[in-house]
Amino acid sequence: MAEEKINHILVPKHEVCTEEEVKEILSKYNIKKDQLPRMSHKDVTIVSLDLASGTVVKIFRSNKTEPNSIFYRVVV
């Protein structure tokens, strides 16, 4: 069941960031990793990916006024 959650139509696309991407994000916003929004490694959407703490996840979520919204979360 859990593996299917990430492919569910209502779950926005989650993608694991590469090291370079993470570096870029952190320097773009001038922050440390712990200042990113967090998500639990047990979160149903990513539990099947079995991500390590500290992984940054890129989330493509769109809404009425902004179809290309991008969000980042760090796994805790």
Next chain:
Amino acid sequence: MAEKIYKKINKISFGMQSPEFIGETSVAKIVTAELYEKEGYPVDGGLMDVHLGVIDPGLRCKTCGGKLKECMGHFGHIELARPVIHINFATQVYNLLRSTCNECHRILIDEKKLEMQKERMEKAKKANNSDRMRFITKDVLSKSRLIKKCAYCKAKQDAVKIEKPTTYYQGDKRLSPIEVRAKLEKINDADAELLGFNTKTSRPEWMVLKVLPIPPVTMRPSITLESGERSEDDLTHKLGDIVRINQRLFENINAGAPEMIIEDLWDLLQYHITTYMDNTVSTIPPARHRSGQELKTLTERIKSKEGRFRHNLAGKRVNFAARTVISPDPCIKFNEVGIPKSVAMELTIPERVTEWNKEWLIKAVKNGPKQYPGANYVIWPNGKKKKITSETMEQIMEELAVGFTVERHVIDGDQALFNRQPSLHRMSLMCHKVKVLPGKSFRMNPSVCNPYNADFDGDEMNLHIPQTEEARAEAEVLMEVQTQIITPKNGYNIIGCVEDSITGCYLLTKSQEISKEEATNILTSIGIDNVKFSKEKVTGSELFSTLFPEDFNFIRKNKEGEVVVRFKNGKLDKGIIDKNTIGENNGELIREFYRKYGQDKTIVLMGNIFQMGINTLLKLGFTTGVSDTDLSDDVRKKVDSMIKRAYIKVEENIVEYKKGKIEALPGKTSLETLEIKAMEILNKARTEIGDFVKDFVTKDNASIIMAKSGAKGNILNFTQMTGCIGQQALGGKRITRGYRNRTLSTFKENDLGPEARGFVKGSFKKGISPTEFFFHAMTGRDSLMDNALRTPKSGYLYRRLANALQDLKVEYDHTVRNASKEIVQFKYGEDSIDVSKSEGGTISVINAIHDVLGEKA
């Protein structure tokens, strides 16, 4: 001054002070109740000892050498001749005595269970779960206190009792505090941990005092009365009693006085120390002043509404503020506030005397505090401040020169901050210009009721006068009414025209044609005197158009896309002005004007429209009364027949249902289907009655005009007054509650007809039958209760939400971050739209194109 280095607090731990700690931190041992020597110098070893800090200017602290305000003060101590119980720990001491053995002082539960509890406690401690730790302690206490025989030394246990507040008995024998302390001393550390003590910071026996810390004089300063007499703080009084009795107890013990006398003094010492800690203990009489007033001791300083937390820390008070009842005044501007003269003479503004304002400030000083516009205080360039009275007047007038500061009364045009609680959004505190008026209430334009959520059923509001140039500038630039026209909630205008002004503009632009004299009159009453009319007759639209600049274009379309209102080159050439054009939240015209001409011109325009509306209405005359709801016999008959037709339709459905022929809607039973159909039919009937009735009333029916213009009320209100109140519903369904199979005993069982299920066919004008009245009262009470329960709940919910969000901020890189700069959103709202510059949260691209290309697009 030396640079201060701040350290971050890493941890706070709460515990008890040991006698050793009290001794170590003490800077002076207090041995005498005397306070001052004959010369007025504090006695060494007295309660005002200069080692404890200084409260007199000029003196220096003997401990740290600091002067007044430099030295924070230092604790002293007294050694008690005999120990006493700390009142705040009386119940804890009681619990410990009950739960431990009277002979060997172990916890009374047997070894196996004790080990188990200790393990649980260890686990909870590791998990840092203080709730769990507290629970285990409670569990241990309750399980051990009823055991009659010690599991370790097999001693029989005498019941320990407490006589409130601080006397303990073991069986029939009274335990002196010495004995209590001895018992507590013998509880071993491991047991104490289980009983809720962190033995590294707190030992049970410290709950019985051997030494008493004496707080520094800086927290109990004496005040010098005008007569030169010194008046000591309540705490000093109380400490004096303690020291006095303690010394007497020492003397009596040393002299070998009889035990009786010693015990009496000991009890007295206990009483004084108890009331010193807490003077509101219910079982003993409170200590009093000679005047009979109760002393305010340590606990009272902290506790309750007047205590340190709620009074001084949570509730700060300000000067230069006023509060009174508000009342409406349509004649003052939106950004003005009417304040009573009596208030204006209390609130002042400090103004520096210069060559340019010297003359009028001298006049203000001459008028003094009792004549408006005057002044209350004068401040010398060196900071000396003097109240203006008839005695000081002469000297002040002589010395007053450039460089002085005069605290003058507020005058028309000064900035004032106006506020109504609850302050839920930023529009709850706005800057208004002062307007001094006769009377005793604050006056405000009814158009600014909406942002404050105020009405005039007894509401009170607060007013503050900013005291510095910077504060006034900030208030004017950031908080004045015109800066708040558009709400950041949805980008709509929170301020607009209301009630009479809407009715007035509606009637004016609908079909009025007035003479040029009358038109000029209305304009003059607004304060516009530069408009000349060439024609003899002026239409309402032409008059209304005079308020707009010539390059103003505006189009309002309805949902179907038809043009409803149109301005072309500053002329209203189509449409009627109503709530959707100039009203609050809906006023499209207001928002359009705001976008093109800015806040200052908009507030002036709104004021002018408002004045034109009410002045038109004044000229036309406008009133509503019972006759508005009159219906002719014919119309009444038609209404009755419409109700009857609906009844028949419902009846038909009921017959179908009873035959079992009704076709059930998907997912519904046939009974539910019948109910839905009945509701539909009856509600439709009332709507039709409303539509029918409103066309048959006279053209100048005030209720209808108000409903159509959007000034107040709607067609449903009118229908209920004239035609039919309609179906009463509880929880979205017809009324079914009541007796078995029927709502009221007048109806037959299983009657599904309209009247048996809460349809009210009467109107408020005509009156309703007893059964209808009952049904109406049912829904009335339901909504009343709903409101009364929902309002505080949603209010608290909103408060919690606002508190959780209050320090979120949009940074320059468009991210939303909290106080520790953690990112909450990478783009404000995910779309970077500034809501206050949008229409209901979205940006219309088409409108933007229109703006650039002009009308053609």
